[in-house]
Amino acid sequence: MKNRILSIFLAAALFTACSDDDKGTGTLKVHLTDAPATYDAVLIDLQGLKINASSDSTTESGWQNLTLDTMGQIDLLMLTNGNSILLTEDEIPEGRINQMRMILGSNNEIVVDGDTLDLETPSAQQSGLKFNIHADIVDGETYSMTLDFDAEKSVINKGNGTYSLKPVIKVITE
Template sequence: MKTVKFFIILIGVVTLFACNTTKTPSSPQSVSFLLTDAPALQGFQLNFTKVNVQITEIDYVTADSSITKVTSFVPGIYDLKSLMNGDSTLLSQIILPNNTAIKQVRLVLGSDNTVTLADGTTHALTIPSGQQSGIKINVDSTVPSSGDYSIMIDFNIGRSIFQNGNGVYLLKPVLRAFVVEATSNIKGNISPSDLPTKVFVINGTDTISTISDTTKNNYFQLSGFTAGSYTVQFMPMDTTVVTKTATADVSFGSDTNLGTVVVK
């Protein structure tokens, strides 16, 4: 009788252990889509005071190549000039199963795109017909396999707006996308504090740039960098030459602050 009782108890313990070791479903991931602008403005573009683009749809492509529309996104018009030096805006947020990697984002632009100049005039931005169906943007950095994350969409207006011989402004969008949690920022302030300055970060064969913000103690910030060493160049807006060069050593998980950079 004792043997029978022991056998029954042992079965109960094994059954309980098996239940406790059953794999539980992983928590879903929250994914945010953000919009910013790291402009490389030059020439006539320096007269831009507003650049409004109309976004009508966001789609994303996962590792299995399936395309999904972000149904929670509300179409809107965004002033890219207000989204510089670390400023960004939330476009939408979605929930995905854990370990779902987004490898590409697709933006569809509307026709209500304009640029406002320093003299107060506003001009339409014409999009070439071939890009009206959607702009595909590869996500440059590794997507976390678990936990919430954000995809930053960087709309480079300096490389996106042109003027033809008839004075028509053309919008040929140049964008990049990266995972905020997998990359770091390079930032700092510039002296003199009232001298707007172009800041260039050389990333291999690519150059990412911005213009310092004199309303924020001449602050600058550029984002989306993986660990490594980068060359940073500074060109005050009152000259056409680089007056200062620095090195930014970027580590994963922390921003690189260059402090106050004296350019003159």
């Protein structure tokens, strides 16, 4: 009887030790950089970064907010020629990241020939700029990526004195 109780206890302990609650964590570092552009400034209002570690990207259940080290208005054109800024260095559960969202606020602007104009960002404020990552985060490891925002290709001159943002972002992993 004692052996049976001991076996049940050991099996329960082993099951608990192998549960998903005991997942390790890795570190995700995200930098932002930009390619040169012909504008005086391209200012984006960064309000959030989210990652999706589930296979369902259509619902909010798989999305996790990252803690930002840099937030608010960022001049992309200050991030050219090898310059970058750290957006986040966050500890996250090990596993696979499928997608990332960059959430922008309403204070996005472009400076053209000294004039500051609003930069329309149709979906960036609601659902965010979504792009695929497909990265495996391993316990105890640091995963670094750089979001290379191409302002020249991303800004659309609508021809009526207004500009909109249709982001072209390349993800560079290290």
